[in-house]
Amino acid sequence: MMGDALLEITALSRQFGGLRAVDDVTAEIRQGELVGLIGPNGAGKTTLFNLISGFTPPSSGTVVFRDRTLNGMKPHQVSRLGMARTFQNLRIFPNMTVFDNVSVGAVGALGYGLRHGFFGGRTRAEEISARAWAALERVGLDGVAGELAANLSYGKRKYLEIARALATDPVLLILDEPAAGLNDTETADLARFIKGLHAEGSTILLVEHDMGLVMSICERVMVLASGAKIADAAPDAVQADPAVLEAYLGIEDDDEEVA
Amino acid sequence: MVASASKPLSALRWLGLAALLFGGIPALLGLIGGGYPFQVGITALIFVTLAVSLNLVTGTAGLLSLGHAGFFGIGAYAAALASTKLGWPFLLTLPLAAAVAAAVGVLVALPTMRLISIYFAVATLGIGEMIHVTLLNWVSFTRGPMGVRGIPPIEIGGFTLDGVVGGYYTAAAVAAIGIFAVHRLTHSYYGNALRSLREDDQCAAAMGLNPVRLKIEAFGVACAIAGAAGAVYAHTASFISPDSFRFEESILILAMIVVGGLGSLPGAVLGAVLLIVLPEVLRGFGDFRMIAVGMFMFLSILFMPKGLLGEASAIALFRRQLGSAWRGDIQAGWK
Numbered sequence: 001m002m003g004d005a006l007l008e009i010t011a012l013s014r015q016f017g018g019l020r021a022v023d024d025v026t027a028e029i030r031q032g033e034l035v036g037l038i039g040p041n042g043a044g045k046t047t048l049f050n051l052i053s054g055f056t057p058p059s060s061g062t063v064v065f066r067d068r069t070l071n072g073m074k075p076h077q078v079s080r081l082g083m084a085r086t087f088q089n090l091r092i093f094p095n096m097t098v099f100d101n102v103s104v105g106a107v108g109a110l111g112y113g114l115r116h117g118f119f120g121g122r123t124r125a126e127e128i129s130a131r132a133w134a135a136l137e138r139v140g141l142d143g144v145a146g147e148l149a150a151n152l153s154y155g156k157r158k159y160l161e162i163a164r165a166l167a168t169d170p171v172l173l174i175l176d177e178p179a180a181g182l183n184d185t186e187t188a189d190l191a192r193f194i195k196g197l198h199a200e201g202s203t204i205l206l207v208e209h210d211m212g213l214v215m216s217i218c219e220r221v222m223v224l225a226s227g228a229k230i231a232d233a234a235p236d237a238v239q240a241d242p243a244v245l246e247a248y249l250g251i252e253d254d255d256e257e258v259a
Numbered sequence: 260m261v262a263s264a265s266k267p268l269s270a271l272r273w274l275g276l277a278a279l280l281f282g283g284i285p286a287l288l289g290l291i292g293g294g295y296p297f298q299v300g301i302t303a304l305i306f307v308t309l310a311v312s313l314n315l316v317t318g319t320a321g322l323l324s325l326g327h328a329g330f331f332g333i334g335a336y337a338a339a340l341a342s343t344k345l346g347w348p349f350l351l352t353l354p355l356a357a358a359v360a361a362a363v364g365v366l367v368a369l370p371t372m373r374l375i376s377i378y379f380a381v382a383t384l385g386i387g388e389m390i391h392v393t394l395l396n397w398v399s400f401t402r403g404p405m406g407v408r409g410i411p412p413i414e415i416g417g418f419t420l421d422g423v424v425g426g427y428y429t430a431a432a433v434a435a436i437g438i439f440a441v442h443r444l445t446h447s448y449y450g451n452a453l454r455s456l457r458e459d460d461q462c463a464a465a466m467g468l469n470p471v472r473l474k475i476e477a478f479g480v481a482c483a484i485a486g487a488a489g490a491v492y493a494h495t496a497s498f499i500s501p502d503s504f505r506f507e508e509s510i511l512i513l514a515m516i517v518v519g520g521l522g523s524l525p526g527a528v529l530g531a532v533l534l535i536v537l538p539e540v541l542r543g544f545g546d547f548r549m550i551a552v553g554m555f556m557f558l559s560i561l562f563m564p565k566g567l568l569g570e571a572s573a574i575a576l577f578r579r580q581l582g583s584a585w586r587g588d589i590q591a592g593w594k
Contacts, residue, residue, distance in 0.1 A: 053465065079467035087465075093458035096451070104455040107448045108467025114476050117449030118440070128448050168467055 006031050006172055006203055007052070007083075012061030013227075014047055021047040023227035024061070029172065029205055034198040036214035036235075037207045039224035040248055045207050046088060048224065049176055053085050054078035066171065079108060082171030086161045086178060088207075094150035098141055099132060101149050101160055105167030106131040135167040139193070155186050159193075166197075173197070174205045179213050191217050211248075215239060223247065273439075280431050285424065297423035301495050303535040304430035305488050308437045310515040310531035311524065312484035315441050317513065318522035319450060320477045321457025323380040326387025327512050330482040332394055332504025334360040334489025339407040339499050340400070349413040353433070353490045360486025363390075365479045372474045387509050394501040406500030413494045426495035433491050437484045442524055444480065453477055454522070518559050520566025529567055 007029040014022040022044045029035050039045050050056040052063055054075040063070040070078055079085075084105070093101050106128040116124055136142040139159040144152065149160060158178060165173055175194070179187045187210070195217050198204055208214045214221055215235045223231040223238060225247035231238050238244055288296040313327045334356035341347040341355055371382040394401050401407070412421035413429050420429055444450055452473055455463040460470040493499050511534065519530025537555060541548035559567060 055461070055465075074469070075461070075464040076467050076469045079465055085465055087462065091459050091462040093455050093462070095458060096454055100451045100454070103448055103451050104463060104468070105466045107452050108463070112448040112452065114444070114449060114480070117444040117447045120443070120447075125448055164466065 004031055005029070006066060007205075008062075008064040009052070010062045010064070012048070012051060012063060013059050014044075014051055014056060015059045020227050022051060022058075025224070025227075025229050027222055027229060027232060029203065032201060032203055034194070034204045034217065034219050035206065036218035036221040037205060037224065038209070038211060038214050038221060041209070043224040043247075044227040045209075045224055046176065047227075049085070049174060049207055052078075053083060053174065076108065079168060082169075083174065084165035084168045084170035084172070085174040086158075086165050086176055088176040088180065090154075090157055090161060092149045092152075092157050092160055092164070094148070096149055097145065098147050098149055098152065098160055099136065099145040102135050102141075102163045102167045103128055103132040105135065105164040109168040131167050131169065135163040138166060138197075139163040154181060158182070158190070162193075170202075172203050172205065174207065176207045177209055178206070179208060179210045187213055277435065280435060281428065284431075285427060288427070289424075294423040297427045299536065299539050301423065301426050301430045301491075303532050304427070304434040305492050305495075306512065306515065306535050307528050307531040308430075308434045308488040308491070309485055309512045310519070310527040311434075311437050311441050312481040312488070313512050314516045314519075314522065314524065314527040315444065315453075315484075316477050316481040318516055318520075318527065319445050319457065320453040320474060322474060322478065323377075323513075324383040324478075324481075325380050325506070325509050325513065326383040326385075326390070327481075327485055328504045328506070328508035329387035329390030330360045330364055330485040331489045331492070331508065332390055332501065333363050333482075334486025335493040335499050335504070336394060336401055336407070336489070337486065338490035339410045339493040342411050342494070343407060343409060348415075349429070349490070349494050350415060352494070353487055356486040356490035356493075357483040358486070360489065361479045361483035364482025365475055368475050368478045372471050372478075384506070384509075387506060391501055391505055394504065401501070404500060404502075406498055406502075407493075408498045410493050410497045410499065412497065423495075426491075430491050430495065433487050437487065438524065438528065440480070440484065444477075445524060457522075514556055516566075518556055518566060520568040523566060523568045526566050526568035533567075 005028045009025055009027045012022060012025045013020065025048060037045055037048070047056065051058050052070070054070060054073050054077065058071065065078070065081055065083060068081060070081075093104065110124060110127055110131070112121060112124055112128060115121070133142065133145075136145055139162055141156060141159055141163060144156070149157065152160060162175070162178070178194070179190055182190060191213055194204060194206065198217075206214060206218060218235060220233065221231070221235050221238045222229055223241075223244050230243045230247060231241045233241070284300065285297075288300050309327060309331055313324060316322050316324050337359040338349075338352035338356040341352045342349070347355070367386050371379055371386075374382055395403055397403070412419055413425060414420070420426065445453070452463070452468050455466070455468065456470055456473055464470050492503070515530035515534050516527045517530070518534065519528070520526030533555075534552065537552050538548050541551050544551065
């Protein structure tokens with residue numbers, strides 16, 4: 001499954017006043033991987049995510065995606081290179097239909113400008129429509145395509161957000177805490193869904209607070225604590241890593257009697 | 260399906276609307292008798308054009324603009340000055356008015372497009388005032404408070420449309436073009452892109468849309484249409500002064516689209532017609548009529564906060580369900 005490095009993060013840092021939210025992080029994601037990024041609250045996961053997707057400029061360091069340096073790029077430029085994201089706090093377009101929500105992803109990736117609107121870009125419109133339908137079918141929301149997004153249940157909105165990201169036909173899909181607010185059954189369904197996407201060849205970075213989900217489906221897990229990467233290995237190895245246990249549970253090395 | 264996303268107006272419905280605009284309504288105005296009903300018709304159509312253009316920016320793209328009358332004024336002055344000083348005919352002053360208003364609109368929009376919500380509203384308020392004060396004080400060019408008089412009537416292909424009936428047809432034609440242009444944009448994936456900005460522009464950017472570019476485009480198109488409405492106003496009124504392009508007019512246009520339903524094209528048309536025609540119908544009540552109009556606006560917003568024809572209901576009403584994206588009982592997508 002693993003191929004060339006798709007995303008290379010080198011010595012990436014971001015300072016907010018006196019706080020180093022992301023501190024000298026170096027990491028890479030290869031084609032076809034399903035990677036988890038975990039860390040306790042305030043570890044800098046979302047900041048790292050925003051640095052990668054162009055929402056926050058880095059203080060230092062570089063992000064290279066598909067051999068292009070992203071420093072200074074705007075979010076829409078990063079998105080057009082093939083990186084799609086979802087948002088931690090569920091950001092759908094509530095007053096638009098489910099279909100229209102998803103179509104925006106296809107419009108962003110394929111382009112549909114003023115010229116198309118005025119003079120009728122029929123071929124382009126059909127491409128957009130086909131992509132939006134495919135994404136809706138993939139997440140199983142094609143039956144409610146005409147419904148206002150605001151009327152969907154919380155769980156379905158999560159899938160709507162994923163469908164909108166899929167409609168951009170991403171090379172790298174970044175999911176920001178997709179399991180937040182879901183119950184155990186829903187989380188298990190989501191885990192199956194993400195594994196399915198991965199099996200179809202998608203490269204996925206899963207940013208999660210919930211250890212269980214990440215440990216159960218990811219091939220590799222990166223751990224962030226206080227802005228720094230403290231582990232980057234297979235789930236089993238990460239779970240046994242004393243530094244990770246300390247970061248999560250506050251256990252100090254010398255108190256540890258298991259070994 | 261509550262608000263099924265699907266096809267825009269069919270050719271048949273366009274024909275029906277055109278027949279109403281160019282046949283039914285003028286016939287009705289003629290029945291009432293005299294030039295006055297046509298004069299009200301012209302004013303209503305000019306404000307329909309303005310409301311429809313503002314609706315693209317405020318209703319669809321979600322940018323609250325409080326200076327729209329300023330761009331209306333720029334169009335009116337461009338047409339008035341080009342026709343009185345250079346002798347240009349209406350067919351040239353109309354595109355000129357649209358182009359000048361769009362150019363000024365894009366120029367002043369560039370630095371303000373990164374502002375959000377209330378800040379953008381305040382910036383456009385300032386822009387509208389700047390335009391008004393410029394028209395008022397640049398006496399050597401605009402003749403200041405004296406206004407521009409003797410603007411020639413509309414002349415197309417040797418025919419002079421100087422009566423109110425000719426003015427009505429011209430205003431109707433420009434309104435129809437404005438409605439058609441905005442309809443094409445909003446009832447397409449371009450419209451979806453603009454709506455996504457209104458809903459969450461950061462999120463739209465994450466989907467690959469360039470919010471700044473889209474906002475400037477929408478603003479430029481809206482200003483061009485407002486400028487064209489200004490040209491119609493200048494040539495049908497034959498006299499213009501800065502007093503017609505103040506903050507009050509901007510607010511009136513905004514009230515029209517809010518009453519009609521933000522984001523709804525038929526709503527903008529309905530709102531403009533109601534707020535122009537209602538005071539005329541109630542003329543018998545003297546000064547009390549403005550209280551009645553105020554009450555109407557107050558009550559309509561109180562009981563129908565989404566407007567008389569809110570976006571969702573208007574979409575359900577007007578979108579037709581045909582084409583490639585049609586599947587079973589679910590209608591979605593644009594051609």
